[in-house]
Every structure is written in C-alpha cells, then in structure tokens.
Amino acid sequence: MSGWKMLFAVLGVVWAACGAAEWPQPPADASSPLEERFAAPPAGARILPIQHILPDEPEKQDALLDTLQRRGFGGMATNVNFHDYMKSEAHWGAFLRVVAEAKKRGMALWLYDERGYPSGNAGGLTMEGHPEWQARGLLIAQTESAGGPVALDAPPGTLSRAAAFPVRNGEPDFANAVDLAGFVKEGALTWEAPAGEWRVMLVTEDALHEGTHAAVSLADKLPYINLLMPEPTVRFLELTHEAYTARLGDDLGAFFTATFTDEPSLMSLFMRKQPWSVLPWAPNLPEAFEKRNGYTLDPIIPLLVLGSGPVVEKARFDFWGTVGDLVSENYFGYIQDWCWSNNLPSGGHLLLEEPILTHVPLYGNFFQCLFRLGAPSMDCLTSIPAEVPWQVARLVSSVADIKGHPVTMSEASDHSQRWRAPGDDRPVYRVSEEEIRGSLNLQILNGITTFTSYYAFDGLADEQLNRLNDWVGRCCTMLKGGVQVTDWAVVYPAETLMARFAPSRDWVREAPAEARLVERIYDGVLQALFHAGRDFSLVDGQALAGAGVGGGALDLGKGVSRRAVILPCVDTLPLAAWENLAALWRSGGVVIAVGALPVNSEKAFPCPAARAISQELFGGGAGGVRTNDRGGAALYLPVGQDALLSRALDAVLAPDVAFPVDAPLHATHRKIDGHEVYFVINNSPAPWSGTVSISAEGAGERWDPATGAVTPEPDPSFISLTLEGYSGMLFRFEDAVLPKRQEVPAGPLGGVTAVSLPPVEPGVVRGEHVEAEMTALAAGGPWRAGATLTKGDVDTFLFLNFVWPVDQNLAANEFLAFDVEVPEGQRCGTDLLVIVRDARGVEALAGANLPLALPGSLRVYVPLKRFARAGWSGGPEGPVDFSQVREIRIGWGGYHGDADEVVAFTASAPLGVGMG
Incomplete structure (x- = not known):
C-alpha cells in the first residue's frame, strides 16, 4: 500500500x-x-x-x-x-x-x-542505464492433444524450450519428451502429434510487466x-x-x-x-540453484509446471x-x-x-x-x-x-x-x-x-x-x-506449499488442488483457534528445526516456549523439525496434524524417517489420539475434519483466559519486564458484561486504556468485566499459572454427536451457463450433481438445494456435516461451498475447505461460526438465524471455467453436529 x-x-x-x-x-x-x-x-x-x-x-x-x-x-x-x-x-x-x-x-x-x-x-x-535489472520470468504456454494437428502461440521473449510429453497413466513422461523447437516459426508452434495423449509446452524468457x-x-x-x-x-x-x-x-x-x-x-x-x-x-538463478541443490536447473523446468508425485x-x-x-x-x-x-x-x-x-x-x-x-x-x-x-x-x-x-x-x-x-x-x-x-x-x-x-x-x-x-x-x-505467552504454535506450511505449487495464468486460480488445500486448511486452523478464543503463534520449519525440546515443550529461543504444535496440511519439513516434533510428543507435549501426515524432508521425497515418525505419532493416519507414558498426545484430523480442531483444543489444554460460551471476546498474554500482561477485547459493536478467568496469581491491576486509570484486580479467577462495543481492558499480574494439561484418553476423539434433519429431496440451483443433472444414488441420497459449462470465462454455479417447509433449529449444534465424493480427473479451480437461508430470507455462506479438483470420499464438517452473511442476502440486517433454517445448499459458485468443462460431486443430506 x-x-x-x-x-x-x-x-x-x-x-x-x-x-x-x-x-x-x-x-x-x-x-x-x-x-x-x-x-x-x-x-x-x-x-x-x-x-x-x-x-x-x-x-x-x-x-x-x-x-x-x-x-x-x-x-x-x-x-x-x-x-x-x-x-x-x-x-x-x-x-x-x-x-x-x-x-x-x-x-x-x-x-x-x-x-x-x-x-x-x-x-x-x-x-x-540498467534495463537488464528489470524483473524477468519464464512464460509458459501449454496445451493438450489427443493426436493430430497442434497449434500454439508462443509467449513474447526468447524461446527457451518447446517440447511435447507423452502422457502415461495420467502423468507426463518427462524422460521421453519430444523436442519441438524446430516446429516453432514466427512465434507459433505447428506440429502433427502422433496418436495418444500429449502435453505440449512452449517456454520463453522475457521481462515482466x-x-x-x-x-x-x-x-x-x-x-x-x-x-x-x-x-x-x-x-x-x-x-x-x-x-x-x-x-x-x-x-x-x-x-x-x-x-x-x-x-x-x-x-x-x-x-x-x-x-x-x-x-x-x-x-x-541457474548458478544459485545448482550451488544450493547440487544439480542443474534446466532439466527440471517442465516439472515446475506439469505433473505430480x-x-x-x-x-x-x-x-x-x-x-x-x-x-x-x-x-x-x-x-x-x-x-x-x-x-x-x-x-x-x-x-x-x-x-x-x-x-x-x-x-x-x-x-x-x-x-x-x-x-x-x-x-x-x-x-x-x-x-x-x-x-x-x-x-x-x-x-x-x-x-x-x-x-x-x-x-x-x-x-x-x-x-x-x-x-x-x-x-x-x-x-x-x-x-x-x-x-x-x-x-x-x-x-x-x-x-x-x-x-x-x-x-x-x-x-x-x-x-x-x-x-x-x-x-x-x-x-x-x-514475549507472547501461549501454549499453541501453528506451523506456517512454507515447505509444503513450495512442493505442491504450480503457476497460473490468472492469480493462483490454476494452482493444483493439493496446493489450494494447504491454504484452505491453514486458514481453517487459524479461524478455529480464533473462534475458540485460543491465542497462538506461528513458527516455520527452520525455527522448529533449531528448537530445543524438554519437559513437554519446545524452546524456540528468546523466551518463546510452546507445549502444543498444530500442523495445517503439512507433509514437508526439515528432518530436524520432524525429529523435534517427535521428541516433543515423547517428552509429554501435544502434536496435532490436520489434513496431512509427515512424508518428506528437505532432502528426501519421500523420507523414510519422516514416515516412521508419522507411524509413531499418528499411526500412519489411523486417526484418533495416540498417547505415551509421559503424557504426550498426538492426533490426526483428516481432510474434511479440520473443523473438529476446536474439540481437540478443549480436550488437551485448558485456556489461558476463559470466557463464557459465545462471548465475543479474545485475549492475548505477554510476559514483559517480569510481569504477566493480558489484553482482553470485545470484538463486537454491542456492549458486553460478564466474568472472565485468567490463569494467573498474585497481586493484579486493571489498566483501563480508555481513561488511563490503574486499579487493583484482586482475583484473576473471577474478573467482573463490562466492555463497550469494540473496546477492551488490560490486566497485569505478578505470576502466570500454567494452564492445565488435560488427561486425554487414547482412541477416537469423543463427544461428536450427529443429528439427522427431516428427509427431503433436494433440487438443483444453477447458473445461466450451466447444464445440470442430478441423480439419486439411493433412496434418501446421496445425490450426484453434474454440470457442463456452456460458456467459458463467465461466472457459473451449481448447488444441491435442500428445502424444508418448517423451521429447522440448528442453533444448538456446532457444525453442519455431510458426506461428499469428488471424481478423479476433475480440474475445477473452485471449492465446495455451503449456503444457509433462514425463514426471514437472510443467507449466509461458508467454505467447506475442499477443492473440487481433489478426488476422494470423505465427511466434511463446517462450523456454524464460519458462516458469514452473504453479500447478496435479503432479509433484515444481521447474521443468519440458525434456529429457523429453511434451506441448505451444497455446491460451488463464482467459477470462471472453460466451455464444455464438466464439474461434478456427490453429497449426502446435511446433518447437525454437536460436541458433548
């Protein structure tokens, strides 16, 4: 800015x-x-x-x-x-x-x-005087062929590579590339492809602007x-x-x-x-790459754009x-x-x-x-x-x-x-x-x-x-x-993002679904912590690799210590970081993996040592909590279940600052000059009154940022607090009390209760340029929703629409849940969405954190707190009322795909889910 x-x-x-x-x-x-x-x-x-x-x-x-x-x-x-x-x-x-x-x-x-x-x-x-210092890039044009004539315009700049790759079992065969440089004339490729499936690529080098x-x-x-x-x-x-x-x-x-x-x-x-x-x-760049990695850059350029594995x-x-x-x-x-x-x-x-x-x-x-x-x-x-x-x-x-x-x-x-x-x-x-x-x-x-x-x-x-x-x-x-005082550290997934990323023609909309999933789960984890009132910090792989471990905590230096680490869709870290996470668990700490398990190190893809740590901590993805005799707890939440993190937070560690349920409050804690300092805010435009509890002891003070007044605060465990809208209060105590580590039983994460809604047959809501079909795979679902885009580069959408004639009260639930299946080979660059409409006409939207190009079957949990009023919503001002739900839509929208592209998914009827 x-x-x-x-x-x-x-x-x-x-x-x-x-x-x-x-x-x-x-x-x-x-x-x-x-x-x-x-x-x-x-x-x-x-x-x-x-x-x-x-x-x-x-x-x-x-x-x-x-x-x-x-x-x-x-x-x-x-x-x-x-x-x-x-x-x-x-x-x-x-x-x-x-x-x-x-x-x-x-x-x-x-x-x-x-x-x-x-x-x-x-x-x-x-x-x-130095035009050679301008930002530069490799510009990549690509197309697909099933054999026959291929025409492809080259990007501007100096031609660096022209190649075609036969496709074997869905993947480009880089070892048998065909050099097409001789077929590029006057800025365009003309080539007759042999029978079979091909990926064709032209690469030029040019200034970027x-x-x-x-x-x-x-x-x-x-x-x-x-x-x-x-x-x-x-x-x-x-x-x-x-x-x-x-x-x-x-x-x-x-x-x-x-x-x-x-x-x-x-x-x-x-x-x-x-x-x-x-x-x-x-x-x-080529010299720096070879010096750092020990091999030359040029042969792997196609791998930066095509393929997987x-x-x-x-x-x-x-x-x-x-x-x-x-x-x-x-x-x-x-x-x-x-x-x-x-x-x-x-x-x-x-x-x-x-x-x-x-x-x-x-x-x-x-x-x-x-x-x-x-x-x-x-x-x-x-x-x-x-x-x-x-x-x-x-x-x-x-x-x-x-x-x-x-x-x-x-x-x-x-x-x-x-x-x-x-x-x-x-x-x-x-x-x-x-x-x-x-x-x-x-x-x-x-x-x-x-x-x-x-x-x-x-x-x-x-x-x-x-x-x-x-x-x-x-x-x-x-x-x-x-320094900030908190038990929770979230790993910034730099290494995993780098390993999964491929470039796009338009922002990052064409990035692989596996890369988009990392971003979605990372965002979901941070939002879950925020809505649960849990303060946290972020660490990267290098900080983890250099940390000390002992007594069930990571020592990150500079007085920064953490007892619990969350891995948001992280499968790649330096081996020393994986080893420190294993040591944390063995010494009594907490490690939670969400959406991915340890697979790769900085040197090995895959890494046997990382796989062994995955097996030790998470049972190789078996699910549930794994414990040890030092009190360590490790939990794996697969894709779709990232929203259940809030349950895991409460199961393993008491909060540093405790609020009443649904209070619009958030807090942070810092240790400064030998004192424990807390900031509690009301993140709502409406006033709030109630009590909060701070895990501290000793003489305390209340520091009012509105007036500058400092008054005694005798009991940190029972603080009566009145806050105007968007205001806050500061507290300072002599000592902090370490929040209690809860005893976590090994086995499935308990307390999840699903409630069925009255059965209804869904309809289909679709955009103007969408041909849609819906098929019931069994009585009462699930239903397959398929769409063919009739026009490219326009806004398209398709939803299964569940409508009830009377209000459905979901207010006591924490999540909506449904089973979903995405077919193989889908390239759709958008995510699954859920829309809720109440009896007053207010509509709210939430993402399911599931890219529709990610194949597989799973159950998805969407927190009610994730729903935000939709920009197009009618009805009175304010949020959707979950006590009078009339419609739930499951599908996708805002997608600017290609003409004739097919987008499909299968979904069950939604469930209300509470936490015991």
Missing part, C-alpha cells in the same frame, strides 16, 4: 496557518515509568500518519506539525517530496527542516523508502527491479538510503524508528489474466527454496544489513499477505523474507473489524518474537471503504471512531506495536482523534516488548 492511494486525502490534514500547537496532553518520554507512559502515551506508541508530500514553506510545515499534535498523533512516516524525487534541493531542505522540527517537538518518525510503490525503483532511478502488480498498482506503473539479483538493491540503497545519510549522518536511528519498504515482490503473479503462466527468473514435488521444493533464499538475501537482507549498520531496523510490509498461496510466486518463502526485517510489518486496508486480517498481524509478530525484535508495524487505513475503481458507484463508507478502534484492537491483540496510517479520519473531531490516539498509545505501550 502506498501514498498514491490516498495522496490527496491523507488524514484530511488542513495546512491552513494556525498558531503554534502542542499535544493536549504531552506524551511521556519513552524511558519514563510505565504508569506515566500509560497515562500519557509516548509519541511512538500513537498513530503515525503517512505524509509523502511535505510543503516547502516553513509556515505550512509548522501548520502541519501543529495539526498532528493538536489531534494527538505521535508523529508521522515520511520521505523527501515525491515531486522531482531525490533531486530537488528545495524539497531536501523542506524534509530536513521538518525532521529537525519534529524531533524538537518530541515526535516519532518512520522513513518511507520509495516514491510510491512497490519499493525498489527509487521512482524509476534505480534502473536508469504486463498484468503484474507493477502494471496494475495505483502508483507509477513503472518497470520493476528483479529481487533475485543483488545489483538493483545495491543501487536502490545508494540512491535512497545513502542520500538520507549524506544529509543526516550515519546514525539514522537518532531520527527514525525504522525504515518502511512497501510491497516489493518478484512480479511473477498475473493480476490480469494472461495467455501464459509465469515463473520468476534471473541470470544468476515425489520427483515433481522435490523439484518444486528445490526451485522455490532457491528463490526464497535469493529474495530474502538479495533484497530484504541487503536492506536489513544496511539499516543495522546505520542504527535502525528495516521495516515495511510485503504484498498479498493474507492468501498464503500467493506467497510462493511472489517470494518463494514469505516467512524467510519476514525474518530479514528488523521491524516486521503488514498492511490493513479495511477498517471494518470483521474484515481485518488479524492473522497477518499474528504472522508478523510471531516472526518478531522468534527474532527478538520489539517493533512491529501496520500500515492501517480505511482504503477499502473509500477507494472506488472507475465504474464502481458504491458510496464511500465513513468509518466510525468505534470501528477504527475495533480494527486496531484486533491488530494490537495479535502483536502490532506501531500504526502508520492512511486513514482519512473523515468526520472525526479533534476530541475523537485524541481519544483514539490515547487508546492506541496506551495499548501499544502496555504490550510492546517481552
């Missing part, structure tokens, strides 16, 4: 001249006692508006700073003026004066590193640098960062909290559909691992090293943080790139609390804790509520003070310590802005530093 998006509406700041202003309540110094800092939060803990255009006139500069102070802001993120970037001495003079005046006033500053975004271009200066983030962003749309190469990063640092040190000296930390890099990426993801897919490329997965793992190494070192690493040498951390955020499947084509290994940020950061483009990507906050703060970095940042805004594309006539939505507070609460709860801001703050008075700044400042002051 960057300044062009909000350039002429940043803050609604008025530069009209006004008298010298001060903060209504001057911030405490960062070194003051905590009580003073809580009463009057330091500047760096308050919101920091992003100001890209500084006025040249001193009186306007002073007016800008006066306005920020009057509204309670702590400072700003800024840069030398975008106009005549890095060249205008007048702009440099304005920047230096503003920095000096801001520091004299006690303001906090972040240093933005680019003119617009994505970072690295220096406003186009980086590649001047059209259809990429660089071309569709709201900034300059300039050609972008290649992050795989070190040379453009070195030049970028010379042009930007060293221009600042030339004028401010080598100690930039004396002026700025951190630098701010904005959405750099490989550009190897098409955001506008192209006729070909793409892999990242650079001149140094262990050999293919190992090739993809090695390729994307090399890409991750190069990006993390040659961009993020160079910048981090430079920043540390100039006494400040490197901050900033990456692109498309929420959908983890995009992490692979954009970075290779997203987690590894975050490791090379001294102030890991994110962006949040929405200020509707229900839409906030809180899981990204937890991801970046987990990296910060593992590395011991005290500062995290979110570039926060109401961009999604304000920006409208041409032709989008929706009115601008003005977010309220309460919605802003609720959005920031979720990010603070999940580890964000600093907010830079593109908020318009439209319609908010100075009094409201001061309240927001006091609130944010107090919360960030109380929760900065120390």
Whole structure:
C-alpha cells in the first residue's frame, strides 16, 4: 500500500496557518515509568500518519506539525517530496527542516523508502542505464492433444524450450519428451502429434510487466527491479538510503524508528489474466540453484509446471527454496544489513499477505523474507473489524518474537471503504471512531506495536482523534516488548506449499488442488483457534528445526516456549523439525496434524524417517489420539475434519483466559519486564458484561486504556468485566499459572454427536451457463450433481438445494456435516461451498475447505461460526438465524471455467453436529 492511494486525502490534514500547537496532553518520554507512559502515551506508541508530500514553506510545515499534535498523533512516516524525487534541493531542505522540527517537538518518525510503490525503483532511478535489472520470468504456454494437428502461440521473449510429453497413466513422461523447437516459426508452434495423449509446452524468457502488480498498482506503473539479483538493491540503497545519510549522518536511528519498504515482490503473479503462466527468473538463478541443490536447473523446468508425485514435488521444493533464499538475501537482507549498520531496523510490509498461496510466486518463502526485517510489518486496508486480517498481524509478530525484535508495524487505513475503481458507484463508507478502534484492537491483540496510517479520519473531531490516539498509545505501550505467552504454535506450511505449487495464468486460480488445500486448511486452523478464543503463534520449519525440546515443550529461543504444535496440511519439513516434533510428543507435549501426515524432508521425497515418525505419532493416519507414558498426545484430523480442531483444543489444554460460551471476546498474554500482561477485547459493536478467568496469581491491576486509570484486580479467577462495543481492558499480574494439561484418553476423539434433519429431496440451483443433472444414488441420497459449462470465462454455479417447509433449529449444534465424493480427473479451480437461508430470507455462506479438483470420499464438517452473511442476502440486517433454517445448499459458485468443462460431486443430506 502506498501514498498514491490516498495522496490527496491523507488524514484530511488542513495546512491552513494556525498558531503554534502542542499535544493536549504531552506524551511521556519513552524511558519514563510505565504508569506515566500509560497515562500519557509516548509519541511512538500513537498513530503515525503517512505524509509523502511535505510543503516547502516553513509556515505550512509548522501548520502541519501543529495539526498532528493538536489531534494527538505521535508523529508521522515520511520521505523527501515525491515531486522531482531525490533531486530537488528545495524539497531536501523542506524534509530536513521538518525532521529537525519534529524531533524538537518530541515526535516519532518512520522513513518511507520509495516514491510510491512497490519499493525498489527509487521512482524509476534505480534502473536508469540498467534495463537488464528489470524483473524477468519464464512464460509458459501449454496445451493438450489427443493426436493430430497442434497449434500454439508462443509467449513474447526468447524461446527457451518447446517440447511435447507423452502422457502415461495420467502423468507426463518427462524422460521421453519430444523436442519441438524446430516446429516453432514466427512465434507459433505447428506440429502433427502422433496418436495418444500429449502435453505440449512452449517456454520463453522475457521481462515482466504486463498484468503484474507493477502494471496494475495505483502508483507509477513503472518497470520493476528483479529481487533475485543483488545489483538493483545495491543501487536502490545508494540512491535512497545513502542520500538520507549524506544529509543526516550515519546514525539514522537518532531520527527514525525504522525504515518502511512497501510491497516489493518478484512480479511473477498475473493480476490480469494472461495467455501464459509465469515463473520468476534471473541470470544468476541457474548458478544459485545448482550451488544450493547440487544439480542443474534446466532439466527440471517442465516439472515446475506439469505433473505430480515425489520427483515433481522435490523439484518444486528445490526451485522455490532457491528463490526464497535469493529474495530474502538479495533484497530484504541487503536492506536489513544496511539499516543495522546505520542504527535502525528495516521495516515495511510485503504484498498479498493474507492468501498464503500467493506467497510462493511472489517470494518463494514469505516467512524467510519476514525474518530479514528488523521491524516486521503488514498492511490493513479495511477498517471494518470483521474484515481485518488479524492473522497477518499474528504472522508478523510471531516472526518478531522468534527474532527478538520489539517493533512491529501496520500500515492501517480505511482504503477499502473509500477507494472506488472507475465504474464502481458504491458510496464511500465513513468509518466510525468505534470501528477504527475495533480494527486496531484486533491488530494490537495479535502483536502490532506501531500504526502508520492512511486513514482519512473523515468526520472525526479533534476530541475523537485524541481519544483514539490515547487508546492506541496506551495499548501499544502496555504490550510492546517481552514475549507472547501461549501454549499453541501453528506451523506456517512454507515447505509444503513450495512442493505442491504450480503457476497460473490468472492469480493462483490454476494452482493444483493439493496446493489450494494447504491454504484452505491453514486458514481453517487459524479461524478455529480464533473462534475458540485460543491465542497462538506461528513458527516455520527452520525455527522448529533449531528448537530445543524438554519437559513437554519446545524452546524456540528468546523466551518463546510452546507445549502444543498444530500442523495445517503439512507433509514437508526439515528432518530436524520432524525429529523435534517427535521428541516433543515423547517428552509429554501435544502434536496435532490436520489434513496431512509427515512424508518428506528437505532432502528426501519421500523420507523414510519422516514416515516412521508419522507411524509413531499418528499411526500412519489411523486417526484418533495416540498417547505415551509421559503424557504426550498426538492426533490426526483428516481432510474434511479440520473443523473438529476446536474439540481437540478443549480436550488437551485448558485456556489461558476463559470466557463464557459465545462471548465475543479474545485475549492475548505477554510476559514483559517480569510481569504477566493480558489484553482482553470485545470484538463486537454491542456492549458486553460478564466474568472472565485468567490463569494467573498474585497481586493484579486493571489498566483501563480508555481513561488511563490503574486499579487493583484482586482475583484473576473471577474478573467482573463490562466492555463497550469494540473496546477492551488490560490486566497485569505478578505470576502466570500454567494452564492445565488435560488427561486425554487414547482412541477416537469423543463427544461428536450427529443429528439427522427431516428427509427431503433436494433440487438443483444453477447458473445461466450451466447444464445440470442430478441423480439419486439411493433412496434418501446421496445425490450426484453434474454440470457442463456452456460458456467459458463467465461466472457459473451449481448447488444441491435442500428445502424444508418448517423451521429447522440448528442453533444448538456446532457444525453442519455431510458426506461428499469428488471424481478423479476433475480440474475445477473452485471449492465446495455451503449456503444457509433462514425463514426471514437472510443467507449466509461458508467454505467447506475442499477443492473440487481433489478426488476422494470423505465427511466434511463446517462450523456454524464460519458462516458469514452473504453479500447478496435479503432479509433484515444481521447474521443468519440458525434456529429457523429453511434451506441448505451444497455446491460451488463464482467459477470462471472453460466451455464444455464438466464439474461434478456427490453429497449426502446435511446433518447437525454437536460436541458433548
């Protein structure tokens, strides 16, 4: 996210001249006692508006700073003026004066590193005289043939490979490829394929721009640098960062909290559909690949696009691992090293943080790139609390804790509520003070310590802005530093994603179903923890591999310890990580695998040692809980049963902070300066009153971020709490009590009770360009629903529709469940969905976390908490009422497939499922 998006509406700041202003309540110094800092939060803990255009006139500069102070802001993120970037001495003079005046006033500053975004271009200066530094890719056009004439247009660029692969038993036979280079004339392939099934591929190498983030962003749309190469990063640092040190000296930390890099990426993801897919490329990539992996890159290029199985997965793992190494070192690493040498951390955020499947084509290994940020950061483009990507906050703060970095940042805004594309006539939505507070609460709860801001703050008075700044400042002051305390760690599935990924022509929509499944289960696991009120952190394979193990816990260093680890569809990790997970279980810890079992290591696909660990912990997929005499518990939940994780959480560990059932509360716990600090938020617009219990002991205090008051809290086990909508409360105690490990019996996970609904015969609901058929395979189901698309590249859908004449009360259940079967050979790039409609006409939608290209039969559980009001819903405002359900639809939608494509599935009647 960057300044062009909000350039002429940043803050609604008025530069009209006004008298010298001060903060209504001057911030405490960062070194003051905590009580003073809580009463009057330091500047760096308050919101920091992003100001890209500084006025040249001193009186306007002073007016800008006066306005920020009057509204309670702590400072700003800024840069030398975008106009005549890095060249205008007048702009440099304005920047230096503003920095000096801001520091004299006690303001906090972040240093933005680019003119617009994505970072690295220096406003186009980086590649001047060096067009060879532009991002590059391998462009892949492909088709299928059953024999006979084949015609295929080549992508632009230099031809790298033209080949046809015979298909044996559904897989390309790479060993018997036919070289088709001689059949490519004037940019097109013409070939007569022998009888049989063939996969045909043309690969070219070319610069990347059209259809990429660089071309569709709201900034300059300039050609972008290649992050795989070190040379453009070195030049970028010379042009930007060293221009600042030339004028401010080598100690930039004396002026700025951190630098701010904005959405750099490989550009190897098409955001506008192209006729070909793409892999990242650079001149140094083949040599780096061979040095890292011990074999040459060129022969395995086809495996990065076609096929499946262990050999293919190992090739993809090695390729994307090399890409991750190069990006993390040659961009993020160079910048981090430079920043540390100039006494400040490197901050900033990456692109498309929420959908983890995009992490692979954009970075290779997203987690590894975050490791090379001294102030890991994110962006949040929405200020509707229900839409906030809180899981990204937890991801970046987990990296910060593992590395011991005290500062995290979110570039926060109401961009999604304000920006409208041409032709989008929706009115601008003005977010309220309460919605802003609720959005920031979720990010603070999940580890964000600093907010830079593109908020318009439209319609908010100075009094409201001061309240927001006091609130944010107090919360960030109380929760900065120390380490997060939680029993639960979730593994970020980098290695598995890399091994399963293949590129697409349009975003990641054509990625293999096995790769999409990883993303779905990862998201489902995080949502299950969140809705269960369980705090957690994220770890990657490298952190697991380097951990210590003892006493039923993993020691991740820097004071970070975890007793339970969840593997969301993870089948590939470094062998040392698998061994540590086995050691955790043997010493009394908890390991839960969801949707996949240990199969591969970094060296072996498959890995016999990983398979042995799978057998020891999970019985090779037999299901149920496996225990040992040290109290260890291991559980495998197969695909479709990921939603049952909530039952497993309660079965193995008591919560650190306990709430009443269905309370809209969430909590986090940090150990800071020898104290146990807890933050409890109400994630609802409605007030809430009740009691909560914190697993702590000793003298306690209640710290109110609304007032700054600190009062005694005598009993952590019984805390009476009243919270306004989207508010919260902080607590501090002398000691924490380790939540109780429950005794878990070996065998099936108990307490699951299914209830049948009255039998009805479903109908079919279909889109305009769908020919549909439904077949009952037995009386009372299941039913096979088949669709043939009559037109390509249009929105299509098909649902089995179960309708009841009277209300069905499902409110006492936790899940809907049904049996489903997906046939072999289906390429459908969409997932199974469930829609519920109540008697009032309100409709809600939930994903079943099952790609319809993933063959097999299974039972699927969909939590009621996963359902969100559908955008097309009628009826009164608010959520669906599960006590008066009239319709349940099972199917798929929003799919832009090919003409004549067949999409089929079989489903049983839905069941209500409760947990005893």
